[in-house]
Amino acid sequence: MNYCSHCGHALSMRIPDGDNRIRHCCDNCGTIHYANPKLVLGTLPYEGQRVLLCRRAIEPRHGFWTLPGGFMENGETLSEGALRETDEEAGARVEIGPLFSVLDVVHVHQVHVFYLARLLSLDFAPGPESLEVRMFAENEIPWDDIAFRTTAMTLRAFFDDLRQGTFMLHTGRVQPAHAPHAPHGPL
Amino acid sequence: MNYCSHCGHALSMRIPDGDNRIRHCCDNCGTIHYANPKLVLGTLPYEGQRVLLCRRAIEPRHGFWTLPGGFMENGETLSEGALRETDEEAGARVEIGPLFSVLDVVHVHQVHVFYLARLLSLDFAPGPESLEVRMFAENEIPWDDIAFRTTAMTLRAFFDDLRQGTFMLHTGRVQPAHAPHAPHGPL
Numbered sequence: 001m002n003y004c005s006h007c008g009h010a011l012s013m014r015i016p017d018g019d020n021r022i023r024h025c026c027d028n029c030g031t032i033h034y035a036n037p038k039l040v041l042g043t044l045p046y047e048g049q050r051v052l053l054c055r056r057a058i059e060p061r062h063g064f065w066t067l068p069g070g071f072m073e074n075g076e077t078l079s080e081g082a083l084r085e086t087d088e089e090a091g092a093r094v095e096i097g098p099l100f101s102v103l104d105v106v107h108v109h110q111v112h113v114f115y116l117a118r119l120l121s122l123d124f125a126p127g128p129e130s131l132e133v134r135m136f137a138e139n140e141i142p143w144d145d146i147a148f149r150t151t152a153m154t155l156r157a158f159f160d161d162l163r164q165g166t167f168m169l170h171t172g173r174v175q176p177a178h179a180p181h182a183p184h185g186p187l
Numbered sequence: 188m189n190y191c192s193h194c195g196h197a198l199s200m201r202i203p204d205g206d207n208r209i210r211h212c213c214d215n216c217g218t219i220h221y222a223n224p225k226l227v228l229g230t231l232p233y234e235g236q237r238v239l240l241c242r243r244a245i246e247p248r249h250g251f252w253t254l255p256g257g258f259m260e261n262g263e264t265l266s267e268g269a270l271r272e273t274d275e276e277a278g279a280r281v282e283i284g285p286l287f288s289v290l291d292v293v294h295v296h297q298v299h300v301f302y303l304a305r306l307l308s309l310d311f312a313p314g315p316e317s318l319e320v321r322m323f324a325e326n327e328i329p330w331d332d333i334a335f336r337t338t339a340m341t342l343r344a345f346f347d348d349l350r351q352g353t354f355m356l357h358t359g360r361v362q363p364a365h366a367p368h369a370p371h372g373p374l
Contacts, residue, residue, distance in 0.1 A: 004192070005192045007188065011192075171285075
């Protein structure tokens with residue numbers, strides 16, 4: 001961020017009056033430009049003991065498998081955004097269920113939120129951002145080819161809960177990939 | 188948003204290739220500037236059957252009562268942000284508990300998230316953004332002077348759950364103030 005998006009003047013980095021953090025400040029028009037984490041919304045579409053995954057047709061992680069999801073847009077609720085992404089990426093019709101995982105991904109300034117979503121039909125099809133969409137039982141999940149760690153965490157929680165017979169809300173934090181306890185690759 | 192924050196060129200509004208929404212696009216450097224909802228984090232600090240509220244020293248809603256909360260910052264988790272706001276606005280030491288409410292406030296592009304938080308001490312004090320901080324039993328809550336509807340919804344859910352003897356996760360959506368079913372004033 002170099003220029004003021006309001007007036008076009010060059011920005012300076014300083015702590016504004018009454019604040020305690022360095023911000024991008026415009027000394028011309030006075031606008032302070034805050035940067036805040038973004039929400040990534042998705043679903044875990046399932047039928048019985050199988051889940052739906054999409055193989056990504058876009059970067060990052062082209063060719064890797066993921067749950068349908070993407071950035072929340074202005075003008076929608078959390079569940080509307082999750083449903084929109086499920087339709088766009090997998091062409092899947094689901095009945096949205098409860099919040100299932102809420103995961104901090106601090107190093108990329110994101111919070112990932114997944115809803116349980118019961119598939120209403122197995123008549124789905126990849127959208128432009130997916131190469132392929134298919135159902136997986138637990139023993140078929142391509143763990144080494146999962147795109148994001150929040151996907152892997154959410155899938156593991158689902159199959160654990162399925163064995164326990166009750167679905168819970170799962171919260172947690174993804175460590176950076178270079179951290180000692182990062183188990184599943186990037187993001 | 189009028190100018191590209193990357194290169195300073197005037198922006199145009201159009202649907203980028205491969206997208207389906209109008210975005211702020213820079214025809215000089217190619218940057219697409221996305222606008223996404225922001226997270227507002229807070230706690231519901233309680234001791235026994237009483238909760239802590241802050242009277243706001245800043246706009247919006249100067250002089251009205253609220254739970255401690257504010258915008259999530261880059262570099263923190265949801266619970267770290269909620270704790271930071273609780274310290275900054277109320278000087279309160281709490282033990283953070285489970286996620287308690289997750290509320291869509293679509294018309295202002297926000298998602299409000301509150302954690303249950305057990306007060307570790309009644310030795311608190313207003314920070315620079317608060318005029319006053321005090322404890323309220325349910326029959327003392329100044330319902331007509333609550334700053335935001337997500338505060339009122341979260342407080343009502345807390346006292347309902349307290350009567351039931353079990354705390355649950357509460358999700359929902361705040362309607363715009365001009366909508367027919369808006370019960371509790373602004374935001």
